[in-house]
Amino acid sequence: MNHISYAYGQNHFALDDDLQIILQHYWPEFAAHKKELIEFGAYAGRDIYETVYHVDHDARPILMTHDLDGNRIDRVRLSPAHRAVLQNTAHINRPPYEGGSWHHHFALGYLIGDPGMYCILTITGQTAYAIHKYAPEFNQIKEQLLRGDAYGATWMTESQGGSDLGANTAIAFPDGDHWRLTADKYFASGAGLTDYAITTARPHGAKAGPKGLALFLLPRVNKEGQLNFHIRRLKDKSATRSVPSGEAELNQSEAYLIGEAEKGIYYTLENLTVSRLANAIGAMGTARKAHLEVLGRVQRRQAFGSLLLEHPLIRRDLTDLAVRLAGGLALSFHAIEKFDKAWEARPPYTSAYHYARFLTHVAKNKTANHASVMTAMAMELFGGLGFLEEYAVAHWHREALITPIWEGPSNIQALDFLETINKQRAHESYLTEFIPLLEQVGTRHAKIAKETIESSLQKLASLSPQQAQWHAKHVLDQIADATQVALLYALAHSGNTRYEKLAELYATHFILHEEYPDWALQDQAIWGAGIDA
Numbered sequence: 001m002n003h004i005s006y007a008y009g010q011n012h013f014a015l016d017d018d019l020q021i022i023l024q025h026y027w028p029e030f031a032a033h034k035k036e037l038i039e040f041g042a043y044a045g046r047d048i049y050e051t052v053y054h055v056d057h058d059a060r061p062i063l064m065t066h067d068l069d070g071n072r073i074d075r076v077r078l079s080p081a082h083r084a085v086l087q088n089t090a091h092i093n094r095p096p097y098e099g100g101s102w103h104h105h106f107a108l109g110y111l112i113g114d115p116g117m118y119c120i121l122t123i124t125g126q127t128a129y130a131i132h133k134y135a136p137e138f139n140q141i142k143e144q145l146l147r148g149d150a151y152g153a154t155w156m157t158e159s160q161g162g163s164d165l166g167a168n169t170a171i172a173f174p175d176g177d178h179w180r181l182t183a184d185k186y187f188a189s190g191a192g193l194t195d196y197a198i199t200t201a202r203p204h205g206a207k208a209g210p211k212g213l214a215l216f217l218l219p220r221v222n223k224e225g226q227l228n229f230h231i232r233r234l235k236d237k238s239a240t241r242s243v244p245s246g247e248a249e250l251n252q253s254e255a256y257l258i259g260e261a262e263k264g265i266y267y268t269l270e271n272l273t274v275s276r277l278a279n280a281i282g283a284m285g286t287a288r289k290a291h292l293e294v295l296g297r298v299q300r301r302q303a304f305g306s307l308l309l310e311h312p313l314i315r316r317d318l319t320d321l322a323v324r325l326a327g328g329l330a331l332s333f334h335a336i337e338k339f340d341k342a343w344e345a346r347p348p349y350t351s352a353y354h355y356a357r358f359l360t361h362v363a364k365n366k367t368a369n370h371a372s373v374m375t376a377m378a379m380e381l382f383g384g385l386g387f388l389e390e391y392a393v394a395h396w397h398r399e400a401l402i403t404p405i406w407e408g409p410s411n412i413q414a415l416d417f418l419e420t421i422n423k424q425r426a427h428e429s430y431l432t433e434f435i436p437l438l439e440q441v442g443t444r445h446a447k448i449a450k451e452t453i454e455s456s457l458q459k460l461a462s463l464s465p466q467q468a469q470w471h472a473k474h475v476l477d478q479i480a481d482a483t484q485v486a487l488l489y490a491l492a493h494s495g496n497t498r499y500e501k502l503a504e505l506y507a508t509h510f511i512l513h514e515e516y517p518d519w520a521l522q523d524q525a526i527w528g529a530g531i532d533a
């Protein structure tokens with residue numbers, strides 16, 4: 001593997017100053033977990049890194065529909081290395097349920113980085129989450145999921161609508177102590193692996209639209225020990241191959257109601273908040289893997305008589321990667337911090353929960369963009385080799401391209417963000433936190449960020465509903481950029497002046513839309529963090 005990758009074999013935690021500083025800033029128990037993170041960083045840089053490449057290129061999950069005796073099984077066959085990584089990482093879902101925090105879970109998710117591998121863990125964690133909060137009668141199943149003895153899944157999308165969940169045609173009929181579901185779940189990640197899925201369906205007679213949907217727990221095997229649903233096929237995907245995604249056919253399948261039927265859409269959207277945070281952290285984890293590949297490349301490749309890293313434009317590109325990486329990671333952990341404090345709230349929720357959701361849309365959307373741009377830039381910085389599937393770097397761009405799509409594309413993030421403003425007034429908590437922070441910093445760039453926040457939100461408030469939708473994505477982006485400037489300044493406050501410079505660079509490029517200032521050309525602490533002096 002070290003012939004095809006510069007990142008392979010390195011400790012992905014020990015090398016990551018941004019991660020360590022951000023965890024130190026947000027997570028009071030960070031020091032107590034540092035040893036574990038160092039060990040996990042070594043595992044992520046070696047076994048996980050090699051396995052995700054191997055699965056992507058040579059060992060995709062294969063659907064086996066029948067066993068030797070002719071019984072229908074619909075199970076996927078995984079390579080032994082794939083199975084081993086899943087077993088060795090199952091524990092990352094445990095901390096929030098054992099008195100720990102979401103920072104812990106997401107720090108480990110970031111180190112995994114690969115969206116496919118992390119997806120299996122995320123959907124298993126989301127299933128445990130739904131049981132933990134709303135169906136404690138299934139706590140034994142939750143324990144199996146958290147131990148890695150069972151896999152979960154979140155099956156909502158149908159062929160006629162992923163964003164538009166209200167278009168679900170899945171139907172549920174009561175049958176004694178359980179329900180019978182008939183549905184065609186068209187994008188079912190974890191297909192063939194899942195032991196318990198959570199899935200949306202409309203109880204017979206319930207109202208149309210999203211509010212009529214209930215959430216159910218769907219076991220792979222029913223009470224009689226028979227296969228409870230079929231997997232029609234696995235999708236042929238351009239990336240995320242380490243998670244099998246397929247089509248699930250439910251035909252009178254046995255299922256159990258989670259919580260109250262009328263609140264199903266709330267539970268579903270709450271569950272989506274968890275996966276959107278995972279998406280944000282996975283996007284930045286993916287981007288960081290590509291960045292590590294680039295740092296190796298620019299120190300070795302020569303062009304026009306000098307190493308790549310000696311050329312001003314290469315330093316400019318490295319600056320761009322460093323700015324996006326620090327900003328995106330800080331934004332993700334800020335949203336995680338707010339979620340960690342608010343996640344126990346239940347419908348109709350608290351203002352702290354709505355604020356966490358507001359920040360989750362901001363983070364999900366922007367980090368997906370950072371990851372897509374950064375991984376494409378990483379390929380370009382490898383020149384022709386970057387385009388070859390033979391080397392590790394190309395893999396990361398293909399992986400990054402899922403992050404803007406699943407868990408809701410950018411338009412959906414913008415519309416949901418708008419909803420947190422119009423219905424929940426979540427922007428008020430945001431203004432209360434960020435305006436004083438930027439005023440206290442007081443630099444020219446902090447003022448620009450503050451003005452951006454005020455003017456963009458004021459403008460949104462002045463628009464008709466149609467116009468507000470038209471502008472929502474732009475405002476979401478502006479808020480994301482101004483937030484990252486503020487958070488980078490906040491990191492500088494804890495004593496690291498590198499982040500003050502990163503804040504200025506971020507504001508210059510993303511808010512003023514000017515080129516990075518040329519003082520950064522000589523600032524190796526910015527563009528060359530991780531490169532030996």
Ligand SMILES: Cc1cc2nc3c(=O)[nH]c(=O)nc-3n(C[C@H](O)[C@H](O)[C@H](O)COP(=O)(O)OP(=O)(O)OC[C@H]3O[C@@H](n4cnc5c(N)ncnc54)[C@H](O)[C@@H]3O)c2cc1C
Pocket residue numbers: 154155156157160161162163164187188189190237240245402405406407408409410411412415
């Ligand atoms: C690899 C992979 C794995 C997946 N795994 C799962 C899974 O396990 N479980 C699951 O439930 N789903 C899963 N999905 C589905 C995924 O979540 C959906 O594809 C995604 O949410 C988008 O839904 P859609 O495909 O129906 O697109 P659509 O909803 O048809 O959207 C198409 C486009 O229209 C835009 N759009 C939609 N509505 C509006 C509007 N009102 N205004 C403006 N623009 C709009 C969207 O932003 C998007 O760009 C998976 C998808 C992929 C690719």
